[in-house]
Amino acid sequence: MNFENILVEKTNEIATITINRPKKLNALNKATIEELHEAFKDLNNDVNTKVILLTGSGDKAFVAGADISEFAHFSEAEGGKLAAKGQELLFDFVENLSTPVIALVNGFALGGGLELAMSCHFRIASDNARVGLPETSLGVIPGYGGTQRLPQLIGKGKAMELIMTAGMMSAEEAKAYGLVNYVVTQEELKPLAEKIAGKIIKNSSVAIGKAIEAVNSGFKDGENGYKSEINAFGACFGTEDFKEGTTAFLEKRKPNFPNK
CATH class of the missing domain: 1.10.12 (Lyase 2-enoyl-coa Hydratase; Chain  A, domain 2)
Structure with a gap:
């Protein structure tokens, strides 16, 4: 299947999905969410795909957030539908895949980007990564599972602080709180993910x-x-x-x- 906003590669039972909107710092829009849903669904149904790696194009951002221009003028009802549909199509969908999904956080993972990384089964990050949920600075809250998954991963107190301050964590701080499993250089990120995936592939x-x-x-x-x-x-x-x-x-x- 041909996609406009993502790239999909397969090598030795490992598939890599790359969100490919570098000019928008890989921000999630409706079309990208729909394409990601289709790609994850197809790979999960492929018996020859044992692990899925998810990353963003370039070296600046995994996903810098949602595309605000798409929903800045939404009503209350439209906002609720946006969150519900996004969770159904992508965030909850990824979390419940039977195929392991590893997020390669290669830069900024903010808002919907961090929510997408948190929906993956675990995360590794490059040393330039910065993560956070800045939604309250826009007069809204995280709507793609952020208020639920972040406390589960790092504890209620720190999650409350990050959400209320709209602040960011460095990669090393994220590792200290258990949000990411490893921090390496940009060059080491993909090889480490493939090494971990290789261990997973050996098992049932x-x-x-x-x-x-x-x-x-x-x-x-x-x-x-x-x-x-x-x-x-x-x-x-x-x-x-x-x-x-x-x-x-x-x-x-x-x-x-x-x-x-």
């Missing part, structure tokens, strides 16, 4: 999908994470990957997972 993609489901359930209202874990654990016993993994262990060889 079916089990990884179940693990994502179980972890996420612990953060959802009305769901019992422990019960979800029990159900997901039991479901693994009915998979070909479980049979191969346990057989390989007992035969003292490396498993060759069919990913079924």
